[in-house]
Amino acid sequence: xxxxxxxxxxxxxxxxxxxxxxxxxxxxxxxxxxxxxxxxxxxxxxxxxxxxxxxxxxxxxxxxxxxxxxxxxxxxxxxxxxxxxxxxxxxxxxxxxxxxxxxxxxxxxxxxxxxxxxxxxxxxxxxxxxxxxxxxxxxxxxxxxxxxxxxxxxxxxxxxxxxxxxxxxxxxxxxxxxxxxxxxxxxxxxxxxxxxxxxxxxxxxxxxxxxxxxxxxxxxxxxxxxxxxxxxxxxxxxxxxxxxxxxxxxxxxxxxxxxxxxxxxxxxxxxxxxxxxxxxxxxxxxxxxxxxxxxxxxxxxxxxxxxxxxxxxxxxxxxxxxxxxxxxxxxxxxxxxxxxxxxxxxxxxxxxxxxxxxxxxxxxxxxxxxxxxxxxxxxxxxxxxxxxxxxxx
Amino acid sequence: xxxxxxxxxxxxxxxxxxxxxxxxxxxxxxxxxxxxxxxxxxxxxxxxxxxxxxxxxxxxxxxxxxxxxxxxxxxxxxxxxxxxxxxxxxxxxxxxxxxxxxxxxxxxxxxxxxxxxxxxxxxxxxxxxxxxxxxxxxxxxxxxxxxxxxxxxxxxxxxxxxxxxxxxxxxxxxxxxxxxxxxxxxxxxxxxxxxxxxxxxxxxxxxxxxxxxxxxxxxxxxxxxxxxxxxxxxxxxxxxxxxxxxxxxxxxxxxxxxxxxxxxxxxxxxxxxxxxxxxxxxxxxxxxxxxxxxxxxxxxxxxxxxxxxxxxxxxxxxxxxxxxxxxxxxxxxxxxxxxxxxxxxxxxxxxxxxxxxxxxxxxxxxxxxxxxxxxxxxxxxxxxxxxxxxxxx
Numbered sequence: 001x002x003x004x005x006x007x008x009x010x011x012x013x014x015x016x017x018x019x020x021x022x023x024x025x026x027x028x029x030x031x032x033x034x035x036x037x038x039x040x041x042x043x044x045x046x047x048x049x050x051x052x053x054x055x056x057x058x059x060x061x062x063x064x065x066x067x068x069x070x071x072x073x074x075x076x077x078x079x080x081x082x083x084x085x086x087x088x089x090x091x092x093x094x095x096x097x098x099x100x101x102x103x104x105x106x107x108x109x110x111x112x113x114x115x116x117x118x119x120x121x122x123x124x125x126x127x128x129x130x131x132x133x134x135x136x137x138x139x140x141x142x143x144x145x146x147x148x149x150x151x152x153x154x155x156x157x158x159x160x161x162x163x164x165x166x167x168x169x170x171x172x173x174x175x176x177x178x179x180x181x182x183x184x185x186x187x188x189x190x191x192x193x194x195x196x197x198x199x200x201x202x203x204x205x206x207x208x209x210x211x212x213x214x215x216x217x218x219x220x221x222x223x224x225x226x227x228x229x230x231x232x233x234x235x236x237x238x239x240x241x242x243x244x245x246x247x248x249x250x251x252x253x254x255x256x257x258x259x260x261x262x263x264x265x266x267x268x269x270x271x272x273x274x275x276x277x278x279x280x281x282x283x284x285x286x287x288x289x290x291x292x293x294x295x296x297x298x299x300x301x302x303x304x305x306x307x308x309x310x311x312x313x314x315x316x317x318x319x320x321x322x323x324x325x326x327x328x329x330x331x332x333x334x335x336x337x338x339x340x341x342x343x344x345x346x347x348x349x350x351x352x353x354x355x356x357x358x359x360x361x362x363x364x365x366x367x368x369x370x371x372x373x374x375x376x377x378x379x380x381x382x383x384x385x386x387x388x389x390x391x392x393x
Numbered sequence: 394x395x396x397x398x399x400x401x402x403x404x405x406x407x408x409x410x411x412x413x414x415x416x417x418x419x420x421x422x423x424x425x426x427x428x429x430x431x432x433x434x435x436x437x438x439x440x441x442x443x444x445x446x447x448x449x450x451x452x453x454x455x456x457x458x459x460x461x462x463x464x465x466x467x468x469x470x471x472x473x474x475x476x477x478x479x480x481x482x483x484x485x486x487x488x489x490x491x492x493x494x495x496x497x498x499x500x501x502x503x504x505x506x507x508x509x510x511x512x513x514x515x516x517x518x519x520x521x522x523x524x525x526x527x528x529x530x531x532x533x534x535x536x537x538x539x540x541x542x543x544x545x546x547x548x549x550x551x552x553x554x555x556x557x558x559x560x561x562x563x564x565x566x567x568x569x570x571x572x573x574x575x576x577x578x579x580x581x582x583x584x585x586x587x588x589x590x591x592x593x594x595x596x597x598x599x600x601x602x603x604x605x606x607x608x609x610x611x612x613x614x615x616x617x618x619x620x621x622x623x624x625x626x627x628x629x630x631x632x633x634x635x636x637x638x639x640x641x642x643x644x645x646x647x648x649x650x651x652x653x654x655x656x657x658x659x660x661x662x663x664x665x666x667x668x669x670x671x672x673x674x675x676x677x678x679x680x681x682x683x684x685x686x687x688x689x690x691x692x693x694x695x696x697x698x699x700x701x702x703x704x705x706x707x708x709x710x711x712x713x714x715x716x717x718x719x720x721x722x723x724x725x726x727x728x729x730x731x732x733x734x735x736x737x738x739x740x741x742x743x744x745x746x747x748x749x750x751x752x753x754x755x756x757x758x759x760x761x762x763x764x765x766x767x768x769x770x771x772x773x774x775x776x777x778x779x780x781x782x783x784x785x786x
Contacts, residue, residue: 007652008650019658019663020659027466059671060456067641068639069640105665108665116404134663138663233401257401259400270530273416
């Protein structure tokens with residue numbers, strides 16, 4: 001095709017659009033690989049615990065059974081019913097699969113649709129920090145005004161800050177426990193205290209990203225769904241990528257009051273039509289595998305302990321945030337700086353996520369995902385350490 | 394969960410959002426089925442020519458080969474390269490797979506992202522009519538101002554109207570040949586004449602939805618990509634749903650200058666992350682099956698001839714648009730009215746799309762898709778005819 005001498009007149013919305021920082025470092029690492037460099041991927045949240053065999057088998061049998069056509073935009077009823085069963089089993093809470101659930105191609109898309117449907121330019125949105133960069137990216141894209149809520153994960157301290165941020169003008173609160181990038185899950189009492197504050201702000205909508213919910217190392221599972229007083233303005237974003245290692249399947253859901261689901265359904269009908277039925281069928285069977293989750297927890301717990309043990313006496317790094325869930329390690333680097341992750345990638349071939357992606361206050365942090373086989377993982381960590389040793393001290 | 398006594402304060406963008414009309418009648422038909430009614434689906438554009446065996450096999454082998462992780466947001470390079478090969482084979486045109494292509498979960502999502510990236514409130518968009526309702530829905534969602542371009546499919550008449558609609562203020566033109574709902578493909582001379590007019594409007598961006606491109610009954614395949622003078626402001630939307638019956642796989646692509654692809658890539662990184670790799674791998678193999686397409690054309694051509702032959706002498710219906718491609722029949726009903734399709738569905742259990750979905754001028758039209766097995770198809774058509782006979786004459 002011709003070289004473009006035409007300037008596309010992009011819409012004003014695009015002025016606030018930036019690429020997802022986690023995606024951009026992944027894309028960069030992949031392109032280095034394509035150029036022949038060997039890269040150790042510690043950047044992406046790609047679980048290494050195996051995908052359940054039944055997941056693979058269900059895709060194959062569903063496709064053999066001709067489940068390859070257009071299906072309902074809301075998602076297969078079988079899957080929505082199974083998600084409802086899951087919440088019943090975990091929390092003894094009744095979710096209406098006909099009205100309170102919609103299936104999405106990944107949790108991120110559920111979040112995108114929810115924020116699109118709710119944010120007007122200028123609306124105030126409180127976002128916890130550190131946090132997944134997509135929250136800020138999307139709120140900025142829709143013109144929302146972000147108020148950062150820096151977490152210490154200590155309830156008294158956090159409550160004081162939370163109160164100081166809230167006003168009648170605050171429209172949305174975005175929370176994420178267990179948290180990415182710190183891998184910290186707070187206890188139920190912490191959540192209860194947050195809810196106590198929220199009760200006083202009756203117009204506040206709570207968006208709770210619970211994608212890492214199952215992967216607590218002690219097996220204690222909590223969800224905002226347990227607080228019935230706020231359930232009429234609670235939006236839960238979740239999916240199958242982390243608990244069941246189904247990242248490439250792109251499957252998530254939104255659990256929310258029908259009023260919101262109805263609007264999301266209209267958006268789905270104008271964007272993606274539906275999610276592949278054979279992928280949805282795989283999730284129907286997968287979601288019943290409580291045993292698999294128990295084993296995944298144990299797997300990540302042991303691996304995290306090993307990593308922490310290895311790193312805890314190192315001079316140039318420290319852990320203000322001690323992980324008790326999932327598989328990220330968010331650590332502080334002495335004399336670290338904004339583009340450190342890029343330098344490490346270019347010089348050592350180890351991909352990590354720069355702390356700045358998760359908030360302005362974390363320029364001297366890095367996030368690694370411990371989801372590589374132990375050899376690669378420790379090889380990568382050692383390369384990071386020697387780079388720091390050589391260049392920053 | 395609790396009944397909602399909370400009113401979600403939706404964003405102003407949602408004021409202009411309506412459900413896709415084709416999806417809504419499909420959803421209604423599905424819900425009638427769930428209530429135990431038997432429904433003949435003549436509404437949805439679900440090809441009935443078989444999915445290639447290699448498509449099914451490739452999904453299964455890719456998933457067995459662990460192609461189940463996150464991949465590049467732009468799409469697998471293998472697939473982009475194969476799409477470029479395809480355009481080379483068909484039109485001897487070089488497409489740069491690194492820069493000019495992005496893979497999307499369905500053609501609709503490619504269209505959504507493109508229009509989102511380009512339309513500011515108030516921007517003028519010319520849309521051909523009759524046409525797929527998603528064009529108007531999305532332009533309205535983004536606040537664009539629609540100018541309808543009613544087609545006669547006769548070049549002189551259409552050119553005159555086209556000229557009268559264009560101004561320096563026109564930002565976008567959305568075209569779709571072969572056209573849904575009429576199943577009419579225009580000849581290359583028609584397209585050439587359109588392009589001649591477009592050349593005078595150097596700011597106009599052309600969005601060409603070519604999802605039905607391959608399914609011409611005479612096998613002559615034309616694309617806007619053949620007109621090199623406009624290629625720097627041409628966006629082609631296409632996908633695998635119709636040519637290869639891969640509707641439930643949700644796979645499409647956008648072919649456009651790099652400037653636009655870069656922006657779409659940022660949007661993808663904040664919405665869907667990527668498309669399942671095992672689905673993309675299936676398309677890599679499928680796209681090489683030229684023989685399959687030749688057979689599919691023949692299949693739909695013969696079926697369409699049979700339907701036309703059956704319908705051509707009926708008193709109460711007529712065909713202002715004679716199909717020469719794909720599998721829709723858009724016909725006029727004597728004394729037809731806006732909600733006729735709904736009445737037919739409720740009374741006879743045959744689902745069709747109301748003409749109004751495709752444009753204000755087509756209130757007395759219905760669209761049927763002939764993609765059901767012959768028994769069901771003719772049973773459905775007969776029920777429609779006898780409903781019309783009984784109630785409208």
